[in-house]
Amino acid sequence: MTAAQADLAGASSEFTSSSGSPGSFVIDTPRVEDGAAIWRIARDSEVLDLNSSYSYLLWCRDFAATSVVARDAAGAxxxxxxxYVRPQRSDVLVVWQVAVDDAHRGKGIAAALLDELTDRVVxxxxxxxxETTVTPDNIPSDHMFTAYAARRGAVLDREVLFDGGLFPADGDVAHAPEVLYRIGPLTTG
Known part of the structure; x- marks a missing residue:
């Protein structure tokens, strides 16, 4: 982790829900202790490819500077x-996963997380x-990243990155293709 990444990992911001509903949340960098909760949120989303719980612990340790977490009033x-920063392109942030707990969806939290993270890394x-990938059937993610590009005044290009046939078969279920979304150029919001 570079000195800039270490400084970035300690940043936090407070937000009021954009839906006008009561309450606020804090956007913070993830800590190792958040790994299990982040894994549960990913699992419960029922749309994300679920990684091992161990990988979320590592993510919170090794990629905290390029990730964010929304915390409720109790800090959960x-x-x-x-x-993560793409190794061959140090000017590109790859967004791996975005998820919000079911009880908090529809309040603009995912957009706020994405905007805050982008402002920091820019x-x-x-x-x-x-860059991120979205399967063609994931309409909410397509809408989120399309709206994100529009808010940023950035160009959004799409192309298939990984054809579905590249993935191992899961019984009779074939994996959908992963479409690469390239968004840029970016500036702070």
């Missing part, structure tokens, strides 16, 4: 965005673009 995670790490 209620949503997250995990990301300012502190010199990121100029975001």
């Amino acid at each position: 995670p209620m949503g997250f965005v995990t990301g 300012r502190d790490l010199g990121i100029t673009g975001v």
Whole structure:
């Protein structure tokens, strides 16, 4: 972790829900202790490919500077965005997963997380673009990233990154293709 990434890992911001509903949340960097809660949120989303619980612990340790978590008033995670700087393109943030606990969906938390993370990595790490993958049947993610690009005044390009046939078969269920979304150039919001 670079010095800039270490500084970034300690940042937090407070937000009021954009839906006008009571309550607020804090956007913070994830800690190892958040790994189990983040794993549960991913599992309960029923749309994300679930990684091992161990990987979420590692993510909170090794990629905290490029990830964010939304915390409720008690400090418990209620949503997250995990990301990393692409090794071959140090100006690109790859957004790995975005999820919000079911009880808190529809309040603009995912968008706030994505915007806050982007502001931080653009300012502190010199990121100029975001990449993520979305399966064609994941309409909510498509809408979120399309709206994100529009809010940022950025271009959104799509192309198939991994054809579904590249994934191992899971019984009779074939994996959908993963479509690469390239969003940029980015500036702070």
